[in-house]
Amino acid sequence: MNGADALIETLCDNGVTACFANPGTSEMQFVAALDREPRMRPVLCLFEGVATGAADGWGRMTGTPACTLLHLGAGYANGGANLHNARRAGTPLVNVIGDHATYHRQFDAPLNSDIAGWAAPNSLWVKSAETADEVGPLAAEAVQASFGAPGGCASLILPADSAWNEASAKGPVLSRPVRAKVSDADIQAMARRLKAAAKPVILMGGSCCGEAGVQAAGRLKAAGFRVMTDTFVARLARGAGRFAPDRMLYFGEMAMEDLKGVDLMVLVETVEPAAFFAYPSRPSLLVPEGCEAVSLGDKSIDGPAALVALADALGASEAAPVEPLDLPAAPTGGLDPYKIGAAIARHMPDNAIISDDAVTAGLPIFQSTRNARPHDWLMLTGGAIGQGIPLAVGAAVACPDRKVLSLNGDGAAMYTVQGLWTIAREKLDVTTVVFANHVYRILGIEMGRTGAANPGPAAKRLLDLGDPRIDWVSLVGGLGVEAVRCATAEEFDTAMAHAMTTPGPHFIEAVLG
Amino acid sequence: MNGADALIETLCDNGVTACFANPGTSEMQFVAALDREPRMRPVLCLFEGVATGAADGWGRMTGTPACTLLHLGAGYANGGANLHNARRAGTPLVNVIGDHATYHRQFDAPLNSDIAGWAAPNSLWVKSAETADEVGPLAAEAVQASFGAPGGCASLILPADSAWNEASAKGPVLSRPVRAKVSDADIQAMARRLKAAAKPVILMGGSCCGEAGVQAAGRLKAAGFRVMTDTFVARLARGAGRFAPDRMLYFGEMAMEDLKGVDLMVLVETVEPAAFFAYPSRPSLLVPEGCEAVSLGDKSIDGPAALVALADALGASEAAPVEPLDLPAAPTGGLDPYKIGAAIARHMPDNAIISDDAVTAGLPIFQSTRNARPHDWLMLTGGAIGQGIPLAVGAAVACPDRKVLSLNGDGAAMYTVQGLWTIAREKLDVTTVVFANHVYRILGIEMGRTGAANPGPAAKRLLDLGDPRIDWVSLVGGLGVEAVRCATAEEFDTAMAHAMTTPGPHFIEAVLG
Known part of the structure; x- marks a missing residue:
């Protein structure tokens, strides 16, 4: 077993079974090792921005990380913009970034660059496996780190010699971190504040926008509370049979108009809303004057569970308003x-x-x-x-x-x-x-x-x-x-x-x- | 005059007259200001990797920087791989990276990221113009910094409010840095070493590979010294009527075979050659055993002048061997x-x-x-x-x-x-x-x-x-x-x-x- 084998086996053992790849010479051992590990599905992308965005898509749908395979710092950079999107989505994702052999770095060959420096702004975790024996343990650590909470990119740098040298063992299977629960006292306190407010709104983001969170949001709506989502969320469960929360409007002045009179904004897995861009003489912070914004917890909490607990505390019924299936007639004429x-x-x-x-x-x-x-x-x-x-x-x-x-x-x-x-x-x-x-x-x-x-x-x-x-x-x-x-x-x-x-x-x- | 005007006018005053752009909302003031400064040629690229590579191409051909216009950290990342190539080429280049308004950053809107962190690995110089009045002076400084020596990327971060606020003045015209001359004593000493060596080779890179350097290299060849270039150089003047230096071979073992018996390697605007990649049991450093590698100066010197001085010191004739024009017959049959x-x-x-x-x-x-x-x-x-x-x-x-x-x-x-x-x-x-x-x-x-x-x-x-x-x-x-x-x-x-x-x-x- 070489380092590349240890890496791929450890990734698969820890649930990482898709690799979106654009490899180069320094990644050839990883590529060869794919033939020895059928659990990993390799998918070739002709540009790294495709590989990283694909890994984000996989992660959003499965809740577990895919890995990318990127060619040194320049390959990472090509994938950087979609890793920025993945970071913002809180998607668990493991980047495997090939590097020159450890002893070769000193010669500053053309593809040499500060890989850890490139990766830092978008990564929860960046480490380099400086020996073949480090590869397996660090791979397990990377997967665990990618879950956050909230999830994000873990970037494992893989020098070529750490891939081709013999490794004594693969890495362990590490447990998936559990998201924090909001305490009952905090739930009860928030329920009291919501009941006391004249015009409250609950703003949710992150994992709240999945099926369970949306269902709990519907119960809150049934209990008389307006529920909104962030303008852009990683994944929203919607359509017929589901509650449709409102969506924070994109343009700040429209959002402020929509929020007029709101005196309490409860934030669940999100932060105070801000305009996408700043404009002269227009608001940046989208919290109305006099409105108190209070957080039930950031993206590190189990938001859906918090929403369910909040609905229970408010005595909300189990039956929530859901959208009917209502398909439009065939459109005709000019396209819009x-x-x-x-x-x-x-x-x-x-x-x-x-x-x-x-x-x-x-x-x-x-x-x-x-x-x-x-x-x-x-x-x-x-x-x-x-x-x-x-x-x-x-x-x-x-x-x-x-x-x-x-x-x-x-x-x-x-x-x-x-x-x-x-x-x-x-x-x-x-x-x-x-x-x-x-x-x-x-x-x-x-x-x-x-x-x-x-x-x-x-x-x-x-x-x-x-x-x-x-x-x-x-x-x-x-x-x-x-x-x-x-x-x-x-x-x-x-x-x-x-x-x-x-x-x-x-x-x-x-x-x- | 707003900050964007100050920026574009200062860039043009300092010789930056092409802008390879892929703008977004935060760059709209720069875009609008282009209509007020006809000296700047804007070129739209549909992906930032095109914009940065184009700026590299402009810089290699003119010896002066073009600017890019990039949309925050994610836009920079998309252009990062070709900026890596530009850094390695030593090409002067000025990145203008739009950012959120200074007061808007605190809200961490979706496109917010650590722009300076992204830019650091590939930039000689990174600064952010935190007020409109800073824009002009920093633009001039960025252009000057991009010349190095050697040249490279200067990255100027432009917050949206620094672009749209009134600026009191544009920036100055700054002098272009002059490259260091190798001292006469060093030239004479190197000439003596070359004459004393049994099998010397002169390895040149950087600006040596332009017309003047190649001509001087031809004189050195005429005086009996083998001259080579790095495997990959930014720009090589070649073809009929010019001397054709040898090129360092790509694969290390072939390069070592080619260099067999060389006892002195004189480096001009380059460093000891290394293999492009490491491989098990193959050499990384491409300097034969027993060969002394000595530098006449790194990429910060005026290499062509040093080569001319060295040729003079060696008493090389003015007439150098040049390639004849010799065009092949029309090829036929299968393509290769x-x-x-x-x-x-x-x-x-x-x-x-x-x-x-x-x-x-x-x-x-x-x-x-x-x-x-x-x-x-x-x-x-x-x-x-x-x-x-x-x-x-x-x-x-x-x-x-x-x-x-x-x-x-x-x-x-x-x-x-x-x-x-x-x-x-x-x-x-x-x-x-x-x-x-x-x-x-x-x-x-x-x-x-x-x-x-x-x-x-x-x-x-x-x-x-x-x-x-x-x-x-x-x-x-x-x-x-x-x-x-x-x-x-x-x-x-x-x-x-x-x-x-x-x-x-x-x-x-x-x-x-």
Whole structure:
């Protein structure tokens, strides 16, 4: 058993059974060892941003880490933006970052860099296995560390000689950390405050947005308390048969209007809400004047259990208001995001997974699918676009029996378009939609809000994607995924109906501009 | 004048006149200010790795920094791998990294991250302009810092409020640092050592590989001294009418064989050579036993001047051996890298610029173009593939009168394929070639060398790009660049002849597998 064997066996023993990889020379021992450990599923990604986003998608769907395999510091950097999103999502994830042999570092060969320095801002845990014998124990430690709480990235640096040298043993199986329970006294105190408030709101994030938390939130709503989620959460259980909490609005002034008169904000697995960006003369902190914000616990607690306890303490009934199944009629005429949302709502099957990197098209589709069949909605947690396709890769590998729908702005999709090749290669049941408005639409909106003048010719040129127009059908076909272009609601509805009933990769270019 | 105006005017005053950008909301003031400063050329890139590689290409060709415009820490990360290559190339480059407004950071909004932490490993200089008044002076300081010596990345963090607030003045024009001269005494001493050595070699890197350094190297060769370059240098002046120094071989054992018996290695703007990677039982340090390695100066010196002084001290003649123009016959039959090299040698015009990210196809083409018309060869300095297309973008923007040829392995090209859209948009005179062997060929070679067993099915799956095969003509056509596929030497020669005589973007898929 060499160090690479010890690593992969230890990872598998600890439940890490998918590896999203873009290896180089220093990772060849790991690659070779994959042939000796059938429990680990290797998935090749043609760019590291796909690998890290896929690992995030896997982690969000399974609650356990996948690993990435990255080529030294530069490979890590390529995956960094989606690791930022994963950090914000609280997703457990283990990065295996290859490095030069320990004795080779001193020569500062071209690929040498400060790997630990690169990894630090986005990692809960960074260690380097300086000998083959350290590999197994550190691998187990990395998996355990990735659970947090809250979850996040653990980055294990693997020098080439630690991989190829003989290892005396693999690492142990370590227990998964248990999330903290909120004390009964704190629950009771919070229940009293909620009852005493004139206009309270409960704001939840993190793991509260899964099925159990949403159900408890419904009970709180039935007891008369408004429950909201953060604007962007890692995973939201929603659709027919589930309670639909409100969602904190994206633009600060709208959020403040929505929260007018609120005198108590109870935070569960989240913090005081803030605007996504700052703008001159607009609020940053989205807590109304005179409103008290109090936390029941941050992302390290068991939020769903806290919500259940709070509902019990408030004497909330077990029956919560849930959304009825209410599928819209077939949309007709010119295509827009609401009609796209209607078509999606009509056709997506039970337990679909939505990977949302749709930017300006996202909210209309989110609203349109409120009464669709039950599904999970995965959001852009860290604001780094280019998450939508990679996340879908990982979700589909994790959940082969569920339909995955990846929704992407055209600007966002271009970031990690390489992921479509992996979808084709692995024959994943992913339907990718790109909203081709041929512009960074959100920036046209944001520009005025930041106090910048109306864009002149030079500025417009930095927001425009229409010269030349990307031919998505051609581009995506080149990556091995069959693609269709839809310019009307009828075409889109037909394409969606086909994609949702036919397993395997599909791609739809939705022409919006 | 707001902070963004102060920034752009100061950059232009200090010679920074190209901005490779992928902006977001926090950069909108910079974008708006571009309309007020016509000296700055903005170039939109659809992924930050394209922007940073393009800035590297600009810097290598002009010797002055371009700037990037990046969206917070995640945007920086996306550009990180090509910044690693730029650092290794010693290219002056200024990153402008947008950030949240200073007062907004405390709320830790989704895109918040440790920007300075991300930037540190790859930057000579990192500062944040915490007020609008600091922007201009820091911009001037950043430009100056980017020159080194040696050059590298200066990273200026620009909080949104420092951009939108009123600034009292722009920054100064700062002088460009002058590189250190090697003392006459050191030159004379080195000349004596060279004369006393039985089998000396002079190894040069950095700025020595430009026209002046290569010419001086030719004089040293004429005086009887072997001159070599590092395996990978930022920019090498070569072709007909120029001296052709030897190149340090990539594989360590071959390099050691090549250096057998060398008793003195004189280093100029480089360090003791090391293998690109470590392998079990193979040498890391590529200095033969008993050979003394002595440095005339690192990358901070004026290497070309030192070489001229050394040639003078050795009494070398002014006339140096130069390569004759010797163009090969038209290649015929099945396509391989040597025939591709022949076709390129035949057709590339005077002063072409080659951006080489061709991996296993690179060396045969390099060898085949030794006697082609004079040209500059830009190499993969940091080993992070995905440099070839972006670097060509920047070189073409910098040198609109020169033909740029971008050579890419298919695996490498997929990293930053988005750059082809920018080539189309800016109508750059770039011919991009992708070598479609549908495999990470280099890894197949490296795998055995690292002591890993022959790849089994799982390992093979991580080296293979052929399932599905990427249809490059379709993919690249989707990005707006006309593309042709060539499966024979005749087809390739015809396509190259056309591309080299017709301005504007061209793309050739060279079928190699």
